[in-house]
Amino acid sequence: MQDFPIDPRLERDSVAIADLGLCQLRLSRDARWPWLLAIPQRANMTEIFELAPLDQTMLTFEVNEAAKALSTVTGADKINVAAIGNIVRQLHIHIVARFEGDANWPGPIWGHGTPEPRSDEDIEALARKITEAMARS
Template sequence: MLTGKKTGFELDGRLEADSEHVMWLGLCELRAMNDRRWPWLVLVPQRPGIEEVHDLTPLDQAMLTFETNLVAQGLKKATACAKINTGALGNIVRQLHVHVIARNEGDPGWPGPVWGHGLREPYRPSDLHRFSETIRTSL
């Protein structure tokens, strides 16, 4: 695991405002979305100017797939959820980022997507810190 961000990499301000740093992976910064309705993680490849998966080099594409799978497995282990949703939409925040979301029957919006469902419900700071620590431990 890395100790900090790569030179030239700048996180989109909206991602920074809506999420909290969890840890650095080999390619990505792992962040927790500050919405307690769903255990929700975001991987952001540390490559400047990248908007699409196909903009990455083939090696970075493979690394993104590996890290996404690693995070999905860790989130499933940590939450015992019924389903993991993974997606890279980027319609509003153009910087490439991959959402990994734990879902359960009966959660807000089930079985629909989380995007556009109600208003965000931020964690209490101590709960967000605890969630981030649980994820670090599961990885």
């Protein structure tokens, strides 16, 4: 992984699992949903439109690849992709696998309930499955 400053909240709440080129891909420590974060490794970016056009294209490609892998690995009913950033300003894209009947289905995941810690074993296993699925595509 490249040495790139990550907002302390993103670093605390997730684990780096891959360097995709433009983005660092991270897995959320919250076990309620299989949840990835794609963080473009560009300084002082808060909005997608601030990225150079080529970086915007790369971001779209990398997020789509991560979303496809997450869908394949989890069998999710729906993959949610969002760039919110109201609290954490550093540009980051959420990629969340959702299932009918999961915590707060069909509502948004933000601000719902209390995070449940994902075990180190689960982090390792899910990270391996996701990165392997991305390597195959």
